[in-house]
Amino acid sequence: MVIQIILLCGLVIFSGLAILLKDLLKAALALAAASLFLGIIFFRLSAPYAGVFEISVVAGLITVLFILTIALTRKGDEVTEARLVKLAFPIFLILFLIIDGLVMKSLLQKIPALPSGPERGTFGEVLWKQRTFDLVAQVGVILAGVLAVLALFRKKEEDKDE
Amino acid sequence: MVFSFIVIPLLVAAFLPLIGKFSKKLLPDLLTNAALAFLVFNSILLVKPIFNQGVIVQNLNWLGEKVNLQVALDGFNLFMLFTISLVSLCISLFSIDYLEHYGHKSTFYALFLVMIAGMNGLVLVPDLFSIYLFLEVAAVASYALVAFGLGYDELEASFKYLMLSVVASAFALLSITIIFGMTGSLNFQAVAQGLQDLGARTVLGVCVAFFIMGFGLKAALVPFHAWLPDAHPSAPAPISAMLSGLLIKVSGIYALFRIIYSVIGMTPVLSQLLMALxxxxxxxxxxxxxxxxxxxRMLAYSSISQVGYIVLGLALGTPLGIAGALFHLFNHAVAKGLLFLNSGSIQHITGTRNLDELGGLGKMVPVTAGTNLVGALSIAGVPPLAGFWSKLIIIMALIQAREFGYALVAILASILTLWYYLLIQRKAFFGRVSEKWLQVKEAPFWMSAANLVLALVCVLVGIFFTPIFKTWISPAAEALARGIQQVLMWGL
Structure with missing residues (x-):
């Protein structure tokens, strides 16, 4: 019970930090930490696959993508977005809600219930014995992210030297 | 060993930044090319076992403990691995001289090798979620490689590519999630069996639509092509060659058709939809x-057009159509790799890629002009070059399947292809030499050598078409066709 409360508090705190922090890099890392808590909660709710995927995709892979995107931007650059881009998110959200309300419910009802729980095993078993290949790919993604940051920040270092 | 296709590039990539600290050029050049040459050699060694056994399944033990590292190699995978390794080797040879003015060779090669490891992994894994992960490995490396020049255009193109690619990955992941929710499994065989038992056709239809949107974006099929004409020209020439020659095929075409043929099953409606696309x-x-x-930019649009041929052949679904499409996939990878490398040579020699500013270069740079002509004629489908045979087989397959309309369009599009490639040749290499270019010299040794090797492959594959088709293309087409037979038996 205590662990459950700690995990839920951690999830809420880090999710809040992800929104509130103004430094994009720190916000991305806070989101990764929130995903880590969520992954552990999934695992404790007997969904080890969901837990492993949450940790590997959101905490690992998506964080690399965020850091890479932040690396592609420059400090102090003016962001001048077209009006269409500003409208894109609310329009997309409204469209998503409409489609979700109209289609997803009936669609989900058509998905047959699974005969039995497909996910078995402890966190370690799922991660190391059932989804081992994913770990190799994770190593690849993280390596790519590190190398990308090395490649994209190299000019800034040269500028400093000059 | 099959795992070496993933492990060796990753290992070399991990050490390259360290090696680059004390050897800026020689060791990174040597290690990268040696690793890729080994992969080409390894894929050739695997031909015989695949020819005899059909499928090789390998499991890996880690410190005596059995872990779930399983790869399944059939004719189709091996064909893709060979194509990736061969074209990558030529591109990395070209990079030896081309990267001199970029600097930071070790970081470039490391990213290049991670991209290759991602593509090889994607080709080898028999699991939907692992496909997504390796797709991201290759993609993350490619975003950085597109922006490697760090100019405004490169960064903008990379950002656009990243944004659209993430949307593509999201669609693919969404579809994988729904399938996992329905079947409780991610392994190709188990998912295929699960889908057969469930028979949830409507939901499956939605999944297929998401897959087409996701992988269609990765393959830059019209109408999902907007990112490609910006991303591919902005990248350094070797990366343009990788993206156009290999990445769009592996992360788009291979992934889509592997899932359709080995997991979901091709239906007449899906076949018609993909043929139309x-x-x-x-x-x-x-x-x-x-x-x-x-x-x-012209070459980038040409890639979209040629991917159309490959999709047309694969979507037709007949053994001849699949064989023709796979053969065209190989030919296009080689010839488009060659043409993008050539465009890099032209830019290196003259400092421009604008056709209106070029002219008469043929007399000054005969190797670049000659290899460019071979690549252009091969893609346009002029006999006896390799591209002629693959296009001929696709058109024959269309006629055999009584799809006369599609066959006619394929022939007409081939004429259009020849037209714009001759435009490049005429504007850049033929005619009188402008005074501006009187002092230009042929591209450096390794750049010309890589172009010559690829041009030679275009010619030799065309001449020795029959044995190559039997050794490489037929086992690959049979492996895909077996997938169709299995799924057709379930009556999906």
């Missing part, structure tokens, strides 16, 4: 290519 890509992109003045 392929044909539209073929024609629209060929027309758009005609109006381009930047060589690389």
């Amino acid at each position: 392929g044909t539209v890509s073929m024609v629209v992109a060929a027309l758009l290519a005609l109006g381009q003045k930047d060589i690389k």
Whole structure:
């Protein structure tokens, strides 16, 4: 019970930090930490696959993508977005809600219930014995992210030297 | 060993930044090319076992403990691995001289190898979620490689590519999630069995639509092509060659058709839809290519058009159609790799890619002009070069399946292809030499050597078409066709 409360508090705190922090890099890392808590909660709710995927995709892979995107931007650059881009998110959200309300419910009802729980095993078993290949790919993604940051920040270092 | 296709590039990539600290050029050049040469050699060694056994399944033990590292190699995978390794080796040879003015060779090669490891992994894994992960490995490396020049255009193109690619990955992941929710499994065989038992056709239809949107974006099929003409020309020439020659095929075409043929099953409606998408890509992109003045932009549109041919053949679903499409996939990878490398040579020699500024270069740079002509004629489908045979087989397969309309469009699009490639040749290499280019010299040794090797492959594959088709293409087509037979038996 205590662990459950700690995990839920951690999830809420880090999710809040992800929104509130103004430094994009720190916000991305806070989101990764929130995903880590969520992954552990999934695992404790007997969904080890969901837990492993949450940790590997959101905490690992998506964080690399965020850091890479932040690396592609420059400090102090003016962001001048077209009006269409500003409208894109609310329009997309409204469209998503409409489609979700109209289609997803009936669609989900058509998905047959699974005969039995497909996910078995402890966190370690799922991660190391059932989804081992994913770990190799994770190593690849993280390596790519590190190398990308090395490649994209190299000019800034040269500028400093000059 | 099959795992070496993933492990060796990753290992070399991990050590390259360290090696780059004390050897800026020689060791990174040597290690990268040696690793890729080993992969080409390894894929050739695996031909015989695949020819005899059909499928090789390998499991890996880690410190005596059995872990779930399983790869399944059949004719189709091996064909893709060989194509990736061969074209990558030529591109990395070209990079030895080309990267001199970029600097930071070790970081470039490391990213390049991670991209190759991602593509090889994607080709080898028999699991939907692992496909997504390796797709991201290759993609993350490619975003950085597109932006490697760090100019405004490169960064903008990389950002656009990243944004659209993430949307593509999201669609693919969404579809994988729904399938996992329905079947409780991610392994190809188990998912296929699960889908057969469930028979949830409506939901499956939605999944297929998401897959087409996701992988269609990765393959840059019209109407999902907007990112490609910006991303491919902005990248350094070797990366343009990798993206156009290999990445769009592996992360788009391979992933889509592997899932359709080995997991979901091809239905007549799906076949017609994909054939229509392929044909539209073929024609629209060929027309758009005609109006381009930047060589690389023209080549980028040409890639979309040629991917249309491959999709048309694969979607037709007959053994001959699949074989023709796979053969065209190989030929296009080689020839488009060659043409993008050539465009890099032209830019290196003259400092421009604008066709209106070039002219008469043929006399000054005969190797670049000659290899460019071979690549252009091969893609356009002029006999006896390799591209002629693959296009002929696709058109024959269309006629055999009584799809006369598609066959006619394929022939007409081929004429358009020849038209815009001759435009490049005429504007850049033929005619009188402008005074500006009187002092230009041939591209450096390794750049010319890589172009010559790829041009030689285009010619030799065309001449020795029959044995190559039997050794490489037929086992690959049979492996895919077996997938169709299995799924057809379930009556999906």
